[in-house]
């Protein structure tokens with residue numbers, strides 16, 4: 427029988443506030459060290475999920491973030507009860523995260539340039555999108571439109587919030603309506619997809635940025651594997667739901683490690699400036715000066731008009747069909 431010292435914890439039972447076990451390489455990581463590496467494993471590069479607050483601190487110029495609408499509070503329109511009542515879940519999530527709902531938006535500067543930024547927090551009921559999250563995404567877009575400054579949305583979400591039923595599904599339309607007006611007004615939109623970006627968030631604004639950036643190995647997909655396999659009537663390719671797969675198929679434009687994310691976005695902001703127009707916030711129509719995905723622009727240069735049709739598909743037809751095809755699944759995300 428092995429001898430165990432009574433006062434020395436086993437390797438797996440280190441105090442959780444001191445050590446974190448990396449799911450990528452099983453190394454025990456000292457939390458203080460992990461914070462210094464922006465919560466990226468120094469051994470295998472695994473990107474841990476981070477809170478909205480940490481994300482904002484990592485991205486924006488020091489102290490420049492001014493939060494808006496922090497008093498928006500979710501309600502329980504359906505009187506929804508599963509294992510717990512929805513209000514109980516909300517209170518538990520609010521106590522755990524210090525947030526009122528799963529998104530934070532505000533105005534900030536990056537590299538000295540003003541931006542409108544909305545960041546989702548997976549720690550709040552899986553970053554799910556209910557009416558408040560949808561509203562914050564929409565207001566971030568409206569502010570970008572009004573100020574003609576770039577819109578940056580960092581997604582981290584399991585999808586629509588089933589406790590709000592149809593109200594949460596309506597957020598897909600609402601957010602896309604604003605994003606479409608941002609697009610029409612030639613205001614840049616950079617979408618950052620982090621682990622995970624799935625369900626109704628994937629099926630709406632997260633994948634229609636002028637530039638879609640993903641963190642390495644981020645889980646990005648619409649529905650569960652079984653549903654997806656059933657839809658195409660075939661086995662899914664290996665690694666299909668990871669950032670690298672989407673990158674290799676042109677859905678994601680860049681895969682950027684967390685350490686380089688801020689610099690990458692600042693560099694992109696140098697390319698993607700909204701042209702000044704008369705009548706602030708009014709759509710100007712046409713696509714001549716519209717900033718588009720780097721990949722699509724490159725394709726356009728290489729193959730001419732094919733690039734245009736592909737860009738249009740990715741924004742409207744292609745994704746819309748996918749949403750309609752398995753809409754019921756969004757509520758489970």
Ligand SMILES: [Zn+2]
Nearest residue numbers: 448451467470
């Ligand atoms: Zn690791």
